[in-house]
Amino acid sequence: MKPLLLWSDMLIYLLVLALCLFFLRLRSDPQIRDHWRQVFSTRLGMVTFTVILVYVGIALLDSLHFRKALDPVAGSPRGEIFYDNTVTSVLDVMLGGMGERFERTYSAPFALKSFEKQDMKDDNGAAFRDFPLLEHAGRHLAQPEDRGSDILTKSARALLWGLLAAAVVVGLQWYLLRSSSLPWYASWMTQAVVICLGVWLVSISRYYHVLGTDLGGADVAFQSIKGVRTGVLLGTLATLIMLPIAVTLGVMAGYFKGWVDDVVQYLYTTLSSIPGILLIAASVLLFQVYIDLHPDFFAVGLQKADARFIALCFILGVTSWSSLCRLIRAETLKISQLGYVQAAHAFGVSHTRILLRHILPNLVHIILITLVLDFSGLVLAEAVLSYIGVGIDPTMGSWGNMINGARSELSREPVVWWTLSGAFFFMFVLVLAANLFSDLVRDAFDPRTGIRRSAT
Amino acid sequence: MLAYIIRRLFYAIPILIGVNLLTFTLFFVVNSPEDMAVSQLGQKYVTPAAIQAWKQKNGYDLPLFFNAAAAGSGVVTDTIFFSKSLRLFAFDFGRSESGRDITSDVSTRMWPSLAVALPTFLIGIWVNICVALLVVMFHATRLDRWTVLVFVALMSISYLFYIIGGQFLVAKTWKLVPISGFHIEGQVWKFLILPVLVGVVAGIGSGARWYRTLFLEEANQDYVRTARAKGASELRVLFRHILPNALIPILTGVVVIIPSLFMGGLLIESFLGIPGLGSYMLDAINAQDFAIVRSMVFIGSILYIVGLILTDISYTWADPRLRLD
């Protein structure tokens, strides 16, 4: 086994680390602590945050990559180990080889037979055409009619295990947090549901394809879960690339005014006047040309896909800073006129110090709101970009690619609905949770809503 | 007022120049014409001669900015920058990589796009305002809270699913309209219903929710209390006082919708087989036709800037504080 660190793996761990540090720092400010308390004192806040954490957790597990050692082949020099060219992640292992059970083509959820007829030969060698049995579904059944009861008993057993695991996890937290006044129980319920679902999915998918298989015969449930990393990473990475640009330029424009302001304003009006989708498409196309012309840079196929992915994050980040920059500039202009900045001037405080101590800390709420708010938009954008053909590399699992591959399948008879449903469900839950959470964050942190609350 | 509009128009010039320079840099400096030729001709077995021929055919064999070999004004005009980039200002888009005349393509394809985008835009705003007003009437009730939740849920669905779902339900299951296509002759509206419907429905979540906050923000203003103190009924307060004032931020926000219209057009046109600019662009991306992409970037920004100026004008029209300054 040989660990393999992709650029995006590195970034995602750095990112989580940075975010943790950022939040720890924020804890020292009582006002911000109050705001967070307000977010988490609602059940909705607890539930949505737990859901987001689950997604982030999946993404992190999916970011520990390694290449399996191949069994020594006869004739190879001793002591030299060859590694598999496909890259595996810890998550793949935890899912129990769900991604390795391929069929030939489409099959419906819990189906025993393939979706399409195929030429086969019977025992006597006579050719006939029928739906072939699936290779990895229901092979253990004695009779096909037993399927219903088999699913039920297996589900019941899985649920029992799931509940047991949930009880341990929740019990531990209950012991640690029993004196807290926050509605932890909402989070615990969510955790219990997630754990039960997870245990059920992993155990049952050893016998059936829970969400069916796609055109290439891959397990849809597995594909959907693999899409989590792409979605989460894209949503955070692009925002984090955009943040420093937007904040630096916005603060400079708002604080120094004059020609600095003119230049920054010109930059963002120009950039925002190009329809984002076109700019992104053009940039990705150009980058694709670069990758195609320099194939020797990337040892493994996944590295190529990874490079394209990071480039996409960069392009999304670089093309989307204008709206945040505008906000930051306006807010900085406002803060610069406030008494405490004027007082700082009267005390001869240096510009750097005013920017760092007086202006930046008071922009935190805008940065935070944007961070959370943009996340869901980017996850949605990924799907669209992949559809257009300028998104994630098709070899890398993503919801956009799933939708792209399955978009015309609704016109089949009978309808192939499960690939779309898988992508839809996983994407919808993440985006919904993020949207609801960002609403709560905005309500708590936006001074305007705060004023409204105290005024009425 | 007139001076203001003229000034806005003047501001557009440096921005268009900026857009032009940016696209030029992206397409000709970051990636050289050689790179483009290689990717167009296929990567493996290209000869330098083939590249040269391709460049010559498409006019990429000129120097970028300065042609020392040319005579007279040709020093400047016989360059890629002049022939490919500056010509855009005269709406001369040249030929696509496959040899078609982009200008004529654009002028035939803009009508279907317009036929989809304009009704989507107008009906969309109207529907969102109506829905938002309805919700505001029930403000602070359980209905209000649940509708907001529904709005957020609607926002969380990818636009792709709206198109797929719409096509599946309206066209396939209920068979109300043709599944896809577009014919100029005869009943154009038949083909417009589905894209407009999808566009409007997909926008309700974010649109109505946003307008709701705008209305509520206005409802907190002092003049609303004054109107109530006059004895005006709640409905009158809503329609005669809150609505006209909220129209001002709604109008400014329209600019924000323009880019999403563009993207919506891109997706819906290609899905439903409408021969507009969106599907044109998408085909160009898939065929890696840089000439078309470049022209579309320019057209897109012109549309955006025009939208911006129109918004500014309607803004001054809606707000007497600006109109009379």
Next chain:
Amino acid sequence: MKEQSAVVMHVQDLRVEVVETGAVILKGVSFELQAGQIFALVGESGSGKSVTSLAAMRLLPNALAITGGSVQVAGQDLFELSEANMQTVRGQRVAMIFQNAMSALNPVQTAGEQVAETLRLHTTLGGEALRQRVLQLFAEVGIPDPAQRYTFYPHQLSGGQQQRVMIAMALACEPDILIADEPTTALDVTIQEQVLALIRGLTRSRQLAVLLITHDMGVVKNTADEVAVMYRGEIIERAQVAEFFRNPREAYSRRLIAALPDLTHFHSGCDGEALLQLEDVKVHFPLRKGVLQRVVGYTRAVDGVSLSIGRGETYALVGESGSGKSTLGRAILNLDRVSAGRITFQGASLHGLRRRAMLPYRKKIQVVFQDPYSSMNPRMTVGAIISEGMDSLGMGLSAAQRAQRTEELLQRVQLGSEFSARHSHELSGGQLQRIAIARALAVEPELIICDEPTSALDVSIRAEVLELLQELQREFGVSYLFITHDLSIVPSLAHRVGVMQAGRLVEEGSAEQILTRPQHPYTQALLKSVPRVDSV
């Protein structure tokens, strides 16, 4: 007199609570309004006076709920009416005018249309008759050129005219009762006086019953017939106005009255050496217009001011909003650019100094701003706020010494040292202003520019802060340039007074001279609107 006038509104045992927390806002308020009389409800912010008026009109925000009591108008309990019936009461029987007319008028409706709306709601008037009635009302409330003003939008009117439009709107349907919620607070003193005179006149001519809500004892004294003092949701004292000022019963009432200026005692002159001198100082801001944004003229915010402030002296710079007094303060601090003239401090020229060259003087000239909330960084602790100046101006103190000095200063401004770990949003306006003073004192300045330091504070706290400032002056010999619009705080505070109007210093002299024998007509007008204790 009292028996002759009829009671037209009877508020009894009015109770209001916050819906969510159950906190009590009004604890049973009762009073009556009589025709032709002005009843003043006076109190500081948060005392519940505005809530009382809104509750009576059933216009409370959703977060507050009426939990008891009744409001009788002509034998009818307003709380028992249906909402539809209540709408016929509002505007027709009981009308209301609000503070800050600019925001209380609909910005996208013309002034005439807004008044016409009231008439349309409650009468059958229409067309030309409606217009004529509105013009007539405009004339009655003293709006010049009514026909033209009819088509004006609120932002085109001056503050006084906006408030007159509000009054016209309220009076359009000839209501019996007028509730005026701080009608003059946002207005300059001279205009304030005109608007109050208008309300007084209309009360008599129309036999209105007026509920006047205000925090300003001067307004009460000059306008009302009867007064009730509200404190924490209760009426603690109620009396006829003359009787109230002669003989207030409650200690709290006495505090409120004591805040009124005493025009019999003045500071004696002060003859320290000249510390700060201004010579013909001008601050002009360019006005840009047209397509090319050419400079077409200048806003002359400060237009040739000369004055000097001596050591240990308090110089009060008085003027209405927009007179340029705050700009002058900012110019001295080198926060706004001086266009012409000389500013010298202890003989050294200040204007046009670069940031670094200005640093030594930053230590000597300090500032206290008007809004205590915005002048403290909400993300910093009080300790950090106070020591920032010591730190950046290089006082050569170690961190421990700075902390020590911060503690001393907090104690000096009568706050405990435990405040140094707090954040600004946990503190009240009065406490914050003390911290602002401590922050200024931290660098041992010789001159403090106080830019309306008390105008955001309630009267009772205002007195304490002013007292503190004077103590500190005696103790440290610091000079003040005291910028204010409120002449009433001047006598107890200032040695000398300068009156500013439209960027110019129109009159200057000792406090006594200005307040008792004003020469300039503008000073006289300003002074006329100041209520005095000595005239009782």
